[in-house]
Structure formats: structure tokens, C-alpha cells
Amino acid sequence: MSEQLEIEEIDQAGADEVTSLEEGKILDYITGDPIKDSPKEQVRQRIARALFHEYGISVEDMARDFKMKVDGRRKKVDIAIFDAGEEHTVGNLRRVVICDKEPKKGSKGAYKMRDHIQAKKEFGLLHGAMTEAAGCRYGLWTNGLEFFFFDKEVTRFDVKFKPIGDWPMGDESIGTRDVVSQARLRRADPDMLRTAFRRCHNFIHGNEGMPKDAAFWQFLYLIFAKMHDEKRSRDEQPCFWAGPTEQFDEAGRKAIRERVIPLFDEVKREYSTIFRGNEEITLSDRALAFMVSELAKYDFGRTDVDAKGAAYQEIVGTNLRGDRGQYFTPRGAIKLMVEMLAPKPSERVLDPACGTGGFLVAALDYMNRLFHAEAEVDVGAESTDEFLSIRDRLAAWSKANLFGADFDPFLVRAAQMNVVMASDAEGHLFNMNSLEFPAGHLTGVDEANGVADLGTMDVVMTNPPFGTGIPVTDPNILRSFELARVWESTDDGAYLDTGRMQASVAPEVLFVERCVQWLKPGGRAGIVLPNGILGNPGDEYIRWWVLRHCWVLASVDLPVEVFIVEANVNILTSLLFIKRKTQQEIQAEDLGAATKYPVFMAVAENVGFDRRGNTLYKRHPTGEEMVEEVEVREKIRVNGSHVVRVLRRREKVIDDDLPLIAEAYREFRNETPEPGA
Numbered sequence: 133m134s135e136q137l138e139i140e141e142i143d144q145a146g147a148d149e150v151t152s153l154e155e156g157k158i159l160d161y162i163t164g165d166p167i168k169d170s171p172k173e174q175v176r177q178r179i180a181r182a183l184f185h186e187y188g189i190s191v192e193d194m195a196r197d198f199k200m201k202v203d204g205r206r207k208k209v210d211i212a213i214f215d216a217g218e219e220h221t222v223g224n225l226r227r228v229v230i231c232d233k234e235p236k237k238g239s240k241g242a243y244k245m246r247d248h249i250q251a252k253k254e255f256g257l258l259h260g261a262m263t264e265a266a267g268c269r270y271g272l273w274t275n276g277l278e279f280f281f282f283d284k285e286v287t288r289f290d291v292k293f294k295p296i297g298d299w300p301m302g303d304e305s306i307g308t309r310d311v312v313s314q315a316r317l318r319r320a321d322p323d324m325l326r327t328a329f330r331r332c333h334n335f336i337h338g339n340e341g342m343p344k345d346a347a348f349w350q351f352l353y354l355i356f357a358k359m360h361d362e363k364r365s366r367d368e369q370p371c372f373w374a375g376p377t378e379q380f381d382e383a384g385r386k387a388i389r390e391r392v393i394p395l396f397d398e399v400k401r402e403y404s405t406i407f408r409g410n411e412e413i414t415l416s417d418r419a420l421a422f423m424v425s426e427l428a429k430y431d432f433g434r435t436d437v438d439a440k441g442a443a444y445q446e447i448v449g450t451n452l453r454g455d456r457g458q459y460f461t462p463r464g465a466i467k468l469m470v471e472m473l474a475p476k477p478s479e480r481v482l483d484p485a486c487g488t489g490g491f492l493v494a495a496l497d498y499m500n501r502l503f504h505a506e507a508e509v510d511v512g513a514e515s516t517d518e519f520l521s522i523r524d525r526l527a528a529w530s531k532a533n534l535f536g537a538d539f540d541p542f543l544v545r546a547a548q549m550n551v552v553m554a555s556d557a558e559g560h561l562f563n564m565n566s567l568e569f570p571a572g573h574l575t576g577v578d579e580a581n582g583v584a585d586l587g588t589m590d591v592v593m594t595n596p597p598f599g600t601g602i603p604v605t606d607p608n609i610l611r612s613f614e615l616a617r618v619w620e621s622t623d624d625g626a627y628l629d630t631g632r633m634q635a636s637v638a639p640e641v642l643f644v645e646r647c648v649q650w651l652k653p654g655g656r657a658g659i660v661l662p663n664g665i666l667g668n669p670g671d672e673y674i675r676w677w678v679l680r681h682c683w684v685l686a687s688v689d690l691p692v693e694v695f696i697v698e699a700n701v702n703i704l705t706s707l708l709f710i711k712r713k714t715q716q717e718i719q720a721e722d723l724g725a726a727t728k729y730p731v732f733m734a735v736a737e738n739v740g741f742d743r744r745g746n747t748l749y750k751r752h753p754t755g756e757e758m759v760e761e762v763e764v765r766e767k768i769r770v771n772g773s774h775v776v777r778v779l780r781r782r783e784k785v786i787d788d789d790l791p792l793i794a795e796a797y798r799e800f801r802n803e804t805p806e807p808g809a
Contacts, residue, residue: 188303189302227271248295255293277334317428317430318430329446406552406558441497484650496551526557537562537564541563562584587651604639604642657709662704697745736793
């Protein structure tokens, strides 16, 4: 049973009649009114959302551009936060936020993070406003990447602004938060989690002088330590935490290191399949303290699976790109494929070219939402018992039914870490060349044989490496594939296998056949393919082979923007969805018993962003951007008890065809069952 929760509803403020927006305008999260967009405004909007989602502060207790006297002059405070339910006056002002636009990256692709002393000149307005408002205790200055939190201390002779690692939640003061048992973890807002990951990576890459790949692995070591700490018994004292001021003095930084290093030793023993045992956290005390303080505040277990995957992918994608056609599949295409394949809890799922695990984590996210739906509970609104039950079920599914392979050992390791972060459990991930399997010399081959044999998967989803620039020429591999042979057309429109071997074959062609080989009869696959395979006259024998061995369930054309923005690859692609035929079905069609069946076809014209990565919104015929009402539910703690706060706001509508295609396919399948057994 779910715990009884009070529901607080906050109706749309200010813009109930707004149905469209002029160019260059956005809707303010606090007031709901149309406002001018700008780089600084985008930072303010992210902070306002985080104040609601992470800190549990009601938008009714916030004000934008709050006017007050500072040093004798009228000034505007970007976000002012007042006592709950009280009038918006200086006397009731409790927290202040000052925002600036986000800084640009440096020449090395990272921004050098400043400390409080280096950024001191930025804090004049913030400290002045906190001084003027006698009851204002907490302040924040941020440019969206740097966050400087302050706790005001008033003495008999002076006002001091003490740096702290974070604000407390909306219903509490810091008090004795140096005592870890009194610290409260929070479910991360997706945007703020990505920002936290970027802050950590920027700090060790930009401030520690580490190469990007070394910085990345140090970051992952701490992520694992954090997750392991959350799994420890309630009777054990947590180790991955930082008091509000520990990161700002030498003794505090050393105390953090003394807690975290033994914790990481536990991690290496716990995950011996991922770690070799000789890994070390080589960060300076300052960097380690910064990162622990940044990550410790979040409850990774309760944070949305998709949010964690998006944050992880943003960091990993810039660090582990390979040179053999490896690039990371855009999240929109991944989500669409998983939604259309719709794996079931009883089904085994494989990505034979898993990269950093994007498809695997998306499958976990899909399964997590399915488990929540079956339990009739919203994600994020679970009771403790419900959360633990669903978490354990997701972990069990990952251990039993999730499979991946890649020939790059670093990617396999990164993918396994991604899976563990998403499901709290390892999947079956193998370092091997999927085109060689069940042969091959890499370490994962022996592990996969008997566990992930060909013909044993219910669902395969993958984006194989593309291109004639990386052909497969090894005859030991080519002889295992029918599509590696020379085919000749016959008078009846079929194709004849001549038995002669081609000298080289593009890897994506072989992956099509290997995906089919890995499926059980009746199993389903989704494959990202360059459009040439589906349209070039010279590739017709491939299409004939696919139609002979599979039922074609669907084909979705993707625009070039999908891969230009997220993978820097200028190529037109399609998603091909197939279902493996049984041997009886193949034989029946060979004897002339052809079956006609409908195939779902779709063309995605818009995917939510243009070629430069700018977000695209739906527009009215007049050119104005469309606006719709959305409802957000957030479970928060107020005065010692939990409530579900419902916030209604109007937002611009992203122009993305992919979710619409997924819904259209579900409707198509409701009316038209899949062909075949």
C-alpha cells in the first residue's frame, strides 16, 4: 500500500490565456508570464525549476526581479524566496539568488572553475541584499556552471558570509548538518544533474590539469563509490558525504578523503568484474572534496533512470569516441526504438554493439516505468517499500535479461557502469567482436558462450558501426555470413547465393544478419541503418534476404539533424524493425505460400532541434510558438511529513515527431497484430 500523501495544488499563475509566444519569448517558471529569452534568463529558469523540484520551495514563495534597497540604491534581486505563505516583503525575505549567463568553455573544452576568493568580485549585490534583509540567511550566486552558496552569520560587530557546499531543503535550516545522519538526500532534477556532472568533469579536467579521459575515469570511480554507499546497510555509517563547510578547509578535505578512499576499496572488491583492483583515486584533496560535496546531496537510487542516463551520456560522449565508426546514438532515436520494440519483463534484450550502453539504459528506463505502472505508482512518488520493491525487481531483470557486447574494452566498462547506475545491478556485458562470435580471442567470448548464444534473444536493438571506410575483410568472419557472399538475381525476382565470397563487406550489412541470427524465431529487432541499405539498387540482395528471413514490422526515416547534432555525423539513417520468421514460415513462402501484411512506415521531419542544436518549437500558422499546459507532480517533505505538490504551468511545445511516431505505432499494433507466429 502507498503511504497516504497530502496533495497540494498550485494553479497556473499569470498566463492562463496564453496559447502562443512571439519569437524570442519564453514563459517564466515563477510567474507563468511571457518574458524575453536571454542566456542569463535561461540560467534563472533552470534555478527556479530546481528550487521547486529539488529543494521543495513553492513557486508561490518565490519572486523574480524583487526590488529592494541595497547600499542606498534600488536594486533587483533575480530570485527572492520568502517565508512559506507570507507576503513578499523584505521582512519576510529568507533566501536570495543572483544569476549571470553561463560562461563559455576554454580552449581545452573545459571551464576553469573558480573558488569563492577568485570570484569574490561577483558577490557584491548578493551580499548587499542579504545584509539589507535581516531575516535572510542563505544566498546563491550562479552562472549556471559555478554555484557559490553562502550562510549569513551576524555577530555583534559584523556580518559574515560563510561559504557552504549547498543550501538546505526548503523546510529546514542547516543546523548541525555536519552530522551525516541529519543530512537529507534529494531526487535530482534532470537539468541540475547534468549540470552537476559537468561541474565535476570541468573541475578535474580544467582545474587538475588531467587529460579528458583520465578525468572521466576519476569521475566514474566516485560515481560508483556514491552508489555503493547508498546500498550499504542502514546500520552502517555512510561514508560518501561532506559537511556544509568541509570542502573549504584543509582538515575537512582530509576528512572527506579518509571516508571515501576505503569506500572505493570496497567498490573494487564488490565489482571485481569491472575493476581490476589497481585503480586509484588520484584527485587532489581539493578536487575530491568538491566532487563529493557536489554528488553527495543526490539520492541516485531515487533519481529518474532516464535523467541519470542523459547526464552520464553527456559526459561519456565527449571522452570515449572511437575511430572505427563508433559514435553514440542520439537519445531520441534510442527512446523511439525501445518504445516501438516494447520489451516485456520476461524477454531477454541484447545490444551487440552497445558502445556506452545507451540502448541498454533506455531498456531499463522502459522497464522501470512498466514496473511502476504495474504497481500503480508514479515515478518519484513511491513509498519506501514500493521503491525498494521496484528497485529490486529492476536489478533482478538487469541481472537476468540484459545483454550487451562491444569490441572496445573501455566502452564495455563504461557501459557496465552506466547499467549499474541505472539499475543498481550489473548486466551481462561482454568485450568481444559480435561479428566473430561464438569465435574470437577477446575476453568476453568465453563468458558469452552458453549465456548469450545465437538464437536465444527475444529483442535485439542496436546501432552498428557504419561505413565503407571500415570494411570487414577477415575471411574467418566473412565465411559465417550469407550476406558476405556474392548474390545474383534470378528471372523471378529472387536472388541466388553463388557461394563465392566477397573480398570486403560493410560492417552494418553483417550486423543485420548477425542480429537475425541472435534472435529466437519470433524475436524482434530494431537496427539503425544508413539509408543506402534500404534504397540503393546494388543492395537489393540484402533487402531480399531480410524479407525472406524476417517479417518487416516497421521502417522510420530520420532527418539528418539527428546525427549531426549529437554525433557530428552527416548521414541519413532509418530505423528498421524486423521479426525473425520460423523455419516453417520460410519454407512455406519458398513453396509459394506468400503472405501479405501491412508494414508501418513513418518519416520524422522534426526531432526537436535544428542542425546547430537549437531547440525547435511548434508554431501556429502565424509563426508564433505554440504553448500548452503541463502538470508537474513532485513529492516533497514539508514540516516533517510528505506531500505531493502539483504545479500547473504552460510551456512551449517542442517540435519533435519521434514521440508521435511511437504513439502511432502503438495504435497501429492495437489494430494490426504482428505478422507471423
